[in-house]
């Protein structure tokens with residue numbers, strides 16, 4: 001299968017790498033004192049990039065991310081410091097949904113992971129403040145060995161808080177997470193937990209979705225034959241309908257994909273999207289190797305290309321955490 005003439009549907013833009021937390025799994029080596037301001041794109045360039053994207057694909061969704069995007073000066077001109085004044089600005093700027101991280105069902109697990117005491121209670125307070133003021137919330141949870149037994153409780157906590165959506169991220173071993181190999185689960189453990197998330201998802205009022213576990217599509221297809229898969233798009237969409245822009249204007253297929261595919265300081269978005277060799281290869285499933293290349297679920301799933309790159313140096317090789325082997 002070849003994805004042709006696809007335009008980007010979702011673009012994540014890392015506006016800054018500054019962040020007040022110190023999370024152990026961060027792909028971006030963020031911290032509060034990091035001085036990346038000199039290499040952050042100037043505001044005029046940001047507006048120019050927005051214009052380029054808008055004229056190429058008006059329907060594309062732009063996700064402003066970081067670091068903590070609220071630490072970027074001019075954030076409200078472009079588009080866990082939220083208080084009542086910030087909420088007013090968020091509403092006035094037209095931002096529809098705010099996402100926050102929650103990695104434990106208790107202060108003990110969450111604060112340990114985030115590296116800041118009190119982060120758990122501050123997060124819950126902020127979620128309630130946003131929801132009470134009509135701002136929708138997405139919670140992001142990174143699944144690790146330390147919190148794997150709490151996943152059900154974390155999902156319940158989100159439901160009780162009346163959040164809109166809950167993304168459960170599977171660790172990709174890049175950035176600081178390279179040192180978190182001990183937190184990684186075995187393929188069989190991922191298989192079991194993703195299946196249980198599938199059951200929770202079907203019965204939950206919250207839109208729960210595992211992220212960067214494209215083979216979740218295969219699990220759902222195998223276990224829940226009548227389940228509507230359309231709302232989950234097509235497994236990994238990196239480089240196919242999604243890409244990432246770093247704080248200094250480098251474009252890559254996703255934030256975990258450590259290859260520079262073009263520089264928006266000197267090139268334009270459309271040219272990078274259409275002509276990057278990496279992007280072109282990602283759109284040709286027949287180039288995929290190993291058991292992904294032979295898998296009957298390849299078009300549905302695609303495997304995680306960033307994880308393949310991080311583990312083997314070849315982004316076309318098989319996803320190392322999938323336990324499925326196609327038997328002809």
Ligand code: SF4
Nearest residue numbers: 212236254304305306
């Ligand atoms: S390559 Fe992996 S980390 Fe990147 S978007 Fe796809 S599944 Fe997620």
Ligand code: SF4
Nearest residue numbers: 292295301303319322
């Ligand atoms: S083998 Fe690859 S393509 Fe098949 S389900 Fe696993 S990750 Fe997806």
